[in-house]
Amino acid sequence: MEALETFIVESSVKEEGDAYKSIVADIITELVLGGAIGRIKVVVRPEDSLFQMAVLLRGSQPTVKISDMGTVEVGSSVKKEIKISIEQEKYLPELLEKLWARYGRTKVYQPERRTLVVNAQDMDAELDQLKELVVADPRKTLQSRLVEMAIRATPEGFRVRYHSIDDNVFVFAASEDILKPEWIQQAQQIAKELREAK
Amino acid sequence: MSAILEPYIYEGGIHKHTLITELLEDLGGYLIQKVPAATEVTLVMLIPRDDVHLIEELGKKLLGDLTRAPLTGTEIAVVSPTLASHHLPHSACDVAEYMRRGGANTNMIGLARGMGRRVSLSANYERRLINEHDLAVFSFGTFSDCIRNKKPKLLEGVDIPKIVTGGPSDLKTRDIPNADLYVGGVGRVAHRMRKSGELDSLDVLLEKVIEVVEKMREDLSKDPLAVLPARVMKEIHEQIPEIFDVYSPAPVTLQLDGLRVKLPYDKFHEKVEKLEFDEGLKLLDMADITPSKMKNYILVKIKRESEVGFTA
Numbered sequence: 001m002e003a004l005e006t007f008i009v010e011s012s013v014k015e016e017g018d019a020y021k022s023i024v025a026d027i028i029t030e031l032v033l034g035g036a037i038g039r040i041k042v043v044v045r046p047e048d049s050l051f052q053m054a055v056l057l058r059g060s061q062p063t064v065k066i067s068d069m070g071t072v073e074v075g076s077s078v079k080k081e082i083k084i085s086i087e088q089e090k091y092l093p094e095l096l097e098k099l100w101a102r103y104g105r106t107k108v109y110q111p112e113r114r115t116l117v118v119n120a121q122d123m124d125a126e127l128d129q130l131k132e133l134v135v136a137d138p139r140k141t142l143q144s145r146l147v148e149m150a151i152r153a154t155p156e157g158f159r160v161r162y163h164s165i166d167d168n169v170f171v172f173a174a175s176e177d178i179l180k181p182e183w184i185q186q187a188q189q190i191a192k193e194l195r196e197a198k
Numbered sequence: 199m200s201a202i203l204e205p206y207i208y209e210g211g212i213h214k215h216t217l218i219t220e221l222l223e224d225l226g227g228y229l230i231q232k233v234p235a236a237t238e239v240t241l242v243m244l245i246p247r248d249d250v251h252l253i254e255e256l257g258k259k260l261l262g263d264l265t266r267a268p269l270t271g272t273e274i275a276v277v278s279p280t281l282a283s284h285h286l287p288h289s290a291c292d293v294a295e296y297m298r299r300g301g302a303n304t305n306m307i308g309l310a311r312g313m314g315r316r317v318s319l320s321a322n323y324e325r326r327l328i329n330e331h332d333l334a335v336f337s338f339g340t341f342s343d344c345i346r347n348k349k350p351k352l353l354e355g356v357d358i359p360k361i362v363t364g365g366p367s368d369l370k371t372r373d374i375p376n377a378d379l380y381v382g383g384v385g386r387v388a389h390r391m392r393k394s395g396e397l398d399s400l401d402v403l404l405e406k407v408i409e410v411v412e413k414m415r416e417d418l419s420k421d422p423l424a425v426l427p428a429r430v431m432k433e434i435h436e437q438i439p440e441i442f443d444v445y446s447p448a449p450v451t452l453q454l455d456g457l458r459v460k461l462p463y464d465k466f467h468e469k470v471e472k473l474e475f476d477e478g479l480k481l482l483d484m485a486d487i488t489p490s491k492m493k494n495y496i497l498v499k500i501k502r503e504s505e506v507g508f509t510a
Contacts, residue, residue: 019340019365026388046341156284157314
């Protein structure tokens with residue numbers, strides 16, 4: 001599935017659907033969801049105060065370990081230092097948070113932008129553990145970003161919401177009034193159509 | 199009646215800009231707002247019509263620009279249904295910026311419960327706050343159904359001219375109950391308005407607002423104010439020195455028929471009431487002075503000639 005291979009926004013009036021598409025597109029850009037979403041369809045019916053959205057995600061990304069973003073090696077066995085050389089800076093803030101929590105701020109140095117030095121007692125054991133340390137879980141942040149996107153994309157007054165995340169399918173419906181069961185079914189149906197589309 | 203004053207904005211370097219303000223004072227014009235920003239300065243002023251060329255020539259010498267700003271001396275409320283990220287900062291702030299480019303002072307007002315269709319409503323306090331302005335620009339979003347059928351209830355109770363903006367460009371003013379004017383192409387967007395189509399709609403909006411203000415000025419001139427708001431401002435600057443300790447960008451904000459003085463009402467309303475004019479008049483003789491709904495400010499609404507019997 002290509003990124004955003006299907007991107008449909010429908011409304012009762014066609015021009016308004018197009019205008020709303022630009023809003024949804026902006027929100028997807030803002031939350032950097034473009035790469036994660038495969039197919040998306042939004043239906044807005046202002047006369048019924050109804051907003052429905054179905055999103056098909058492109059396969060979920062694996063967790064990021066330190067070994068994925070750089071190399072862990074012995075810096076100095078005399079000083080008991082482990083050296084981490086970073087190749088991908090994207091998750092560096094998360095990594096620093098994790099290391100600080102584990103060793104304390106005084107034991108973690110950053111002599112240079114892409115190098116971290118950790119002061120550890122049991123070098124060998126720590127070395128192996130560090131290599132496998134999970135730095136970030138894109139799936140978790142993806143979920144929260146998806147929910148954020150749904151809330152931002154909904155017209156503001158539509159505070160009654162339904163959502164479900166199942167495998168790679170995110171279904172969302174919102175209204176100002178009580179959500180009718182058939183509206184939720186319709187949203188599920190939209191998701192089904194997206195999944196079956198070629 | 200004094201000379202006819204024309205509104206202008208001067209933008210130029212801060213170096214020697216006092217030459218302009220001095221000349222303006224000599225000509226009998228009024229400096230309404232001065233916004234210094236690092237090495238640049240923006241002067242909003244009222245210049246006597248026959249002497250505009252003098253300021254223009256001096257401005258050219260100082261390598262600055264003098265442009266006409268028809269909205270000078272107006273205070274405009276830019277009202278959005280709420281202050282949530284759905285409505286702000288984009289589009290509402292762009293609208294406000296365009297109004298300011300026309301010379302207006304703007305206030306952004308986000309209603310507490312304006313969102314939605316069935317549930318949207320405005321409070322008495324909010325309506326009174328909006329009514330303190332010269333005119334209000336409302337943004338009603340993308341959907342014509344909402345603009346026509348649901349949102350206009352936010353306009354009820356607002357007596358000043360109400361300009362409604364929204365996405366659809368095929369709507370007419372008469373489709374929207376209570377609205378005085380509808381301008382399309384300014385709907386909800388989640389990005390800064392910078393595409394040519396969007397900027398065009400903002401230009402159209404500014405033009406229409408200017409038309410409305412010109413009409414209001416014309417109506418006003420039939421039964422003129424007892425005293426010019428700009429003159430009251432000048433007297434406040436001379437007689438109430440505490441105004442210079444106020445850090446708002448516009449400590450005295452001019453309106454078409456009055457002004458907002460950003461000093462605490464309890465402490466200063468008597469001083470404002472007793473403001474003296476050369477003719478031996480006090481401001482209280484010519485204006486209603488009330489507490490403003492905005493913070494603890496003082497609101498001055500100047501009476502008309504027909505009511506007072508003279509113009510100062």
